[in-house]
Amino acid sequence: MRPALYSSAPSQGNGREKLRKKMVACVPVGLALGLNKFLQHDSVGGLVLPYLLVLHIEISTFILYRSVYFNPISAHRTLIFKQDHLYTGTKTLGSPSALSILLPMSLRNHFTNVEEAASRHPSRVAFKIPEFNTKTNGIQVDDITYSQYLLDIERFAAYWYHVLNDVAGIPQRSVIALCSQGYKYVDILHVYGIFRAGYITQVITLFPDAPYDLIRGAFESAKPRAFIFESLYKDSGAVRNAPMPSYEALPSVDVVYSDIEHPLPQFPTVEAEDIAIIAQTSGTSSGVSKVIPGSYRWLDAKCRKASMRTAPSSQDKQDIYTRRGSIAFAGQFMFLAAAASHGACAVLLTNGQPTTSELVALIKKFNITKVHQFPQVIETHFQVARADPDVLSTFAGLDVLSYGGAGLRASEEEWAAQNGINLVGTRKDPRNLLRVHPGAIVKFVPFASRDLDGDSGLLELVIPPEAPECPDKSRRAEDGSFHTDDLFREVEPGAYIHCGRTGDWINMKSAWLCDTKGIENNARELCSDIITGCVVVGEGRPSPVLIVESHSENLEVLPAEIYGRIAPFHAGRHHFERIASEKMVIAVPPGTLPRTATKGTVQRRTAEVLFEKNLDGLFGL
Structure with a gap:
């Protein structure tokens, strides 16, 4: 096993930077003999074989795949685990624990993936954090290696265990609610650190002025014993009215290195069915974010399948990704867990979704190999790529440009395949047919x-x-x-x-089903120059209604122009699923349609309620 990376507490002030310099001189030692034998027996070596890339849509399971060439490292054990208990022991900061020893039947989680990566690839960069320097007007990049990543997590774990257990008397295995934007490195350390401290982390994301009612349901469901919040939320009603002890999150990593070093606690003994984490959905479908308790069994299965999905094209290659989104949501949480399982690197952006030009610059500067975006953002990038050969060649040079959280129009997938962009798995199967993974x-x-x-x-x-x-x-x-x-x-x-x-399928008054996505995709394809978004509503109505957002200064005449473009498409549809006239098109200014904060997806059910009076008027009610 690898030795502790340091044995003494870091000094005050700039202790973390001094610790970095100490770590440079450390010579990593390989994994324990038993683990080495297991890995040697279980891996496939350097062969590059036809492998499977699972579908990037939020279906809670990663079991559908498209053909693409990947290196199947330890592929045959990704669906297998039988151990019912996970035992761990005490350890000092930086030294291995039982969590880090991956035996054939052990249960994986996001933290064990980091431990293994730090042991196998201690000097590999786990995160690149670009920061704009106002003095030089240049970009400074802070590289975080896997060994430093593990140490930072453990320092956060020791700090919060001291605060929650030693001071507040909150025992391990209690639920701790954590509210942050989820984009920064320090946010990741809080999620991982509180987990390593032996607590169940309930991750929440809010708007800074959020009222308590917005998270009342999440609190009542999970019953957290404490609430840790990012500083920008401190004046919100959610924080002021929280019925449990509240603590402001640490603003930076350096805080735990300037504080007194606290011992890392023993990890509690857990059962496979015990709750490990509590995540939340973005609320795309229902408009309400849902609480998702995840057991150790569930987390293990998710980590293994996410690891399959992100396998590098060769064993010696380190993939470099862009951040997918907030760690508060399950998709980004699993992305980080999977990235660590292969020793990959993530470029952390803290200023939201980059524009097309910014993304292209990042890809070139950091040699990014894989990009994951929401479909709405990809469509915007493709519009630019159609007119800019440099943008097109940059996207075509990626190993993978994947999407998730919603569907992408078939015409966009076809265009990507025709222009050499490896959009999920289209290079191998332009039809994008999906098959169940063997063993699922x-x-x-x-x-x-x-x-x-x-x-x-x-x-x-x-x-x-x-x-x-x-x-x-x-x-x-x-x-x-x-x-x-x-x-x-x-x-x-x-x-x-x-x-x-x-x-996406609504029941009409006639009791027939209407495919709303087909109507929306057609409108976006034919009217992309005059609309910025759209949604089809009309549950229980005689026919569907198309609501579009547009920057047009003449919203009154826009429905006629839109209908003129989409009429041929609707002429071939059944009467109950047809936009029959321009009266069934409603034009509104940008920002009117209700959307999720993370994906920007229009919430159909919420739109139905918002435009209920308009619909009643259209149908004479």
């Missing part, structure tokens, strides 16, 4: 609806309770399974296409 435990069940023909041909992906990645019982249906709300059609035996989510 899933079901496809007919989508239950009120359509009169009794057979829409739609299948919902369902995760049965015996599947390792089936989420907490609170997220399951009465039948004990988790219904993902993702819909598919089987176009050939064992091959599927994604057909949106259940919320």
